[in-house]
Amino acid sequence: MATKLPKVPVVVVGMGWAGGIVSAELTKAGIPVVGLERGKDRKTSDYLMAHDELRYQHREELMQDLSKETITHRNNEKMRALPMRDYGTFIVGDGVGGAGSHWNGQTYRFLPYDFEIKSMTDEKYGPGKLGADYPIQDWGLTYDEMEPYYDTFEKMAGISGETVESYGKRSNPYPTGPMLKTPIMKMFEEATKNLGYTPYVLPSANLSEAYENPDGISRGACQYCAFCENFGCEYGAKADPAVTVIPVAKDTGQLDLRTHSNVTEILNDGTKATGVLYIDMITGEEFEQPAEVVVVTSYVFNNVRLLLNSGLGKPYDSKSNTGVIGKNYAYQVSSASSMMFFEDQEFNLYGGAGALGIEIPEYVGDNFDHSDLKFIHGAGIRVTQYGNRPIANNVVPKGTPAWGAEFKSQSIKYSNSFFPVKSQGASMPYRYNYLDLDPTYKDAYGKPLLRMTFDYTEHDRELVKYISQKTHEIAEEIGADIIDTNDTQNDFNVNKDTNTHNTGGVIMGTDPETSAVNTYLQMWDVDNVFVVGASAFPHNSSFNPTGTLGALSYRAAEGIQRYLDEGGSLV
Numbered sequence: 001m002a003t004k005l006p007k008v009p010v011v012v013v014g015m016g017w018a019g020g021i022v023s024a025e026l027t028k029a030g031i032p033v034v035g036l037e038r039g040k041d042r043k044t045s046d047y048l049m050a051h052d053e054l055r056y057q058h059r060e061e062l063m064q065d066l067s068k069e070t071i072t073h074r075n076n077e078k079m080r081a082l083p084m085r086d087y088g089t090f091i092v093g094d095g096v097g098g099a100g101s102h103w104n105g106q107t108y109r110f111l112p113y114d115f116e117i118k119s120m121t122d123e124k125y126g127p128g129k130l131g132a133d134y135p136i137q138d139w140g141l142t143y144d145e146m147e148p149y150y151d152t153f154e155k156m157a158g159i160s161g162e163t164v165e166s167y168g169k170r171s172n173p174y175p176t177g178p179m180l181k182t183p184i185m186k187m188f189e190e191a192t193k194n195l196g197y198t199p200y201v202l203p204s205a206n207l208s209e210a211y212e213n214p215d216g217i218s219r220g221a222c223q224y225c226a227f228c229e230n231f232g233c234e235y236g237a238k239a240d241p242a243v244t245v246i247p248v249a250k251d252t253g254q255l256d257l258r259t260h261s262n263v264t265e266i267l268n269d270g271t272k273a274t275g276v277l278y279i280d281m282i283t284g285e286e287f288e289q290p291a292e293v294v295v296v297t298s299y300v301f302n303n304v305r306l307l308l309n310s311g312l313g314k315p316y317d318s319k320s321n322t323g324v325i326g327k328n329y330a331y332q333v334s335s336a337s338s339m340m341f342f343e344d345q346e347f348n349l350y351g352g353a354g355a356l357g358i359e360i361p362e363y364v365g366d367n368f369d370h371s372d373l374k375f376i377h378g379a380g381i382r383v384t385q386y387g388n389r390p391i392a393n394n395v396v397p398k399g400t401p402a403w404g405a406e407f408k409s410q411s412i413k414y415s416n417s418f419f420p421v422k423s424q425g426a427s428m429p430y431r432y433n434y435l436d437l438d439p440t441y442k443d444a445y446g447k448p449l450l451r452m453t454f455d456y457t458e459h460d461r462e463l464v465k466y467i468s469q470k471t472h473e474i475a476e477e478i479g480a481d482i483i484d485t486n487d488t489q490n491d492f493n494v495n496k497d498t499n500t501h502n503t504g505g506v507i508m509g510t511d512p513e514t515s516a517v518n519t520y521l522q523m524w525d526v527d528n529v530f531v532v533g534a535s536a537f538p539h540n541s542s543f544n545p546t547g548t549l550g551a552l553s554y555r556a557a558e559g560i561q562r563y564l565d566e567g568g569s570l571v
Contacts, residue, residue: 016098039095104354226387228354
């Protein structure tokens with residue numbers, strides 16, 4: 001029997017970027033918030049002297065325990081889905097800060113094209129460019145409407161970058177300047193300029209200089225130590241909810257942060273949520289937390305799963321092409337790349353940062369003509385220097401044996417003499433790529449796991465063919481001695497693919513028949529539930545999702561305050 005607690009105005013489920021931003025904005029406005037996080041609390045001192053590749057990158061200390069909760073996956077509906085037992089992809093964070101603690105820090109804005117992708121595609125190329133099985137749709141708001149929220153997020157996080165003219169108008173420059181250019185970045189810059197491109201340094205949440213944000217949070221500059229992705233930053237140089245927005249919420253005295261609290265259900269009567277049910281993971285006790293408003297701000301997978309397990313919203317059905325919860329799951333397409341090896345050049349590849357890199361904008365969005373192409377959107381083509389680590393990096397030319405003396409010899413020979421021209425491509429929704437509840441497998445508490453049905457599409461394969469030609473062209477201009485170009489997109493493998501950007505499943509829009517939430521991320525069916533995160537994206541762009549997630553979180557916080565004052569649907 002669950003212990004019923006006193007009712008509160010707002011309960012927030014998950015304390016990563018979305019939960020941290022919503023909690024900070026509401027508590028600054030004097031609104032009491034209960035924040036529930038299934039992991040432990042974290043702060044920068046937890047990461048002191050913690051540059052331990054084995055502990056964090058390979059044993060995934062900051063990640064969700066897959067033995068207690070995971071997803072199941074199948075490539076298509078004819079297959080039986082099986083649980084993901086090891087992290088090949090989808091490194092799902094656990095604890096205060098969530099994925100915002102272990103992320104790399106690349107912080108883009110989505111393009112004006114992204115927010116009106118259906119309208120702009122139809123206008124330029126005619127309706128049906130992709131066919132009926134690719135349900136692209138406009139987001140319900142424009143880039144210009146999103147711009148102020150992007151600006152707020154960037155100022156809070158201290159994003160370091162430089163303006164790209166083709167990426168939409170900005171009300172302000174980035175609050176801090178771009179990161180340093182390393183030798184390999186300069187090689188890419190020279191080569192791409194020779195080819196007529198306009199390279200720019202990636203927008204970064206790894207601070208290029210000391211910075212104090214509008215909330216008075218001061219952070220030091222990045223040390224280029226190379227321990228970003230899968231690691232927390234002991235310097236606080238990497239923007240992290242645990243060092244930016246959550247301390248602000250705590251300082252108001254209005255945030256009741258409860259860690260080790262795993263929410264299993266949103267309680268509701270079908271038209272209104274009444275609160276949430278959660279389990280104290282230390283004691284095993286079950287609690288009911290009543291609330292005026294429930295804000296779901298966990299990872300994409302858990303946002304979808306929690307709604308499905310709570311009976312909220314109409315589940316998506318691929319056969320009838322109806323329903324909205326689980327619809328438009330999207331990933332990203334990153335196979336197009338050219339690995340370069342050099343016989344007489346060496347680089348310090350062991351220094352770096354999670355968002356240290358340089359990219360060209362010419363092949364993103366609709367910045368190039370798609371009239372004769374069998375895909376839309378595109379990919380960022382880039383060189384990055386995250387910082388290699390000795391266990392994870394043993395790159396050798398194609399044809400080298402995977403073990404033995406020759407493998408060892410080639411590993412040593414090229415250990416400091418390789419780097420890739422790589423890409424990150426957009427992912428369009430596909431009718432038969434979706435999320436639902438697994439009929440067989442359950443978590444440690446007896447709740448059905450989330451099932452992913454996903455594979456790369458012909459659209460994705462055409463994108464890889466095209467973009468790989470561009471990576472090869474740049475690699476040739478750089479002057480590598482050996483170039484291994486990958487121009488083929490294989491079937492998706494949940495244990496091997498390495499892009500971590502998942503979107504969709506609780507998508508936003510203007511029509512309740514084709515979207516789950518409105519532009520304030522308020523559910524159409526249950527107006528006192530807000531579902532905030534990348535689960536709201538109707539498709540995935542070629543950019544990392546965090547900047548857009550952050551901007552939408554500020555907009556949602558604004559909407560929640562309006563709802564508490566006025567009630568009812570906000571649009």
